[in-house]
Amino acid sequence: MRKISVFGFLIVLVMISCARKNTPSKGGAGMNTITFMSYNVHHCNPPSKPGVIDVDAVVNVIKRENPDVVALQEIDVNTGRSGKINQAALLSEKTGYHAFHFSKSIDHDGGDYGIMILSKYPLSDVATHKLPTDPATGGEPRVLSLATMTLPGGKKVRVASTHLDFHGKTNGKLQMTEVNRILADERLPVIIGGDFNATENSETIQLLDQSFTRTCRNCAFTIGEGKEKHAIDFIAYKPGNAFSVVSHRVVEEDYASDHRPVQAVLKIGF
Secondary structure (H helix, E strand, O other): OHHHHHHHHHHHHHHHHHHHHOOOOOOOHHHOEEEEEEEEOHHHOOOOOOOOOOHHHHHHHHHHHOOOEEEEEEEEEOOOOOOOOEHHHHHHHHHOOOEEEEEEEEEEOOEEEEEEEEEOOOEEEEEEEEEOOOHHHOOOOEEEEEEEEEOOOOOEEEEEEEEOOOOOOOHHHHHHHHHHHHHOOOOOOEEEEEEOOOOOOOHHHHHHHHHOEEOOOOOOOOEEEOOEEEOOEEEEEEOOOOEEEEEEEEOOOOOOOOEOOEEEEEEEOO
8 A cells, every 4th residue: 555655646746747847937926026028939930940930949938037928929820831830829838828818910821920918827808909000101910919917916917019010111100109099098007018110219119108118228139130230129018107127138039039038027016
């Protein structure tokens, strides 16, 4: 009987160990902070490997950095170029972040292409809002992805992901103006992350700054194109007294995507 009990105990230990591998450790939310990441993942295609889809590379970045919530851009769902896999569902499964909301921007290659929110904590009141595009620019339709995240202890935060268009000089301004309008009457505190396809001195980011407080100034670059390096991925929040910035950094990760992830730790002030 003793041998059987020991054997059974060992099986339980193995099961617990396996479960932990797919369950993210709790971040700072229980200690009145939120760790928020924004990451354009280039449809999980490492730039150094054209045509290769490496979902695990993105998963490894998220699990290593261990944010509470991630705003993701350039997600493929059942597209031909990504082998007809649902990247949104797969990223959720492999990271162990079981709450997610995918927002479709366009049809692409037999499937959907868009953005998503991935969270350790429950999401509710999810929504997808279409953003305007000037037809004369030939730009792509873009969207704003929204969800309410419920933190340990019951506090709620509205979290958002977006990916603004870079075609022409008008789309970024049009789309950011609409984002501000959509979120103008939000009663909950809001954190937004995204690829804004605009630099800090642009009119687009000036519009962001009119409604939100960014987690950085003179931000480190998030994308490099040859010798040119630019900060175009940002995290911001509103109202200004809802949070304070504990830390902001750009993760030095250059394999998984052509963008580096941005991550901020925010102290909750409400």
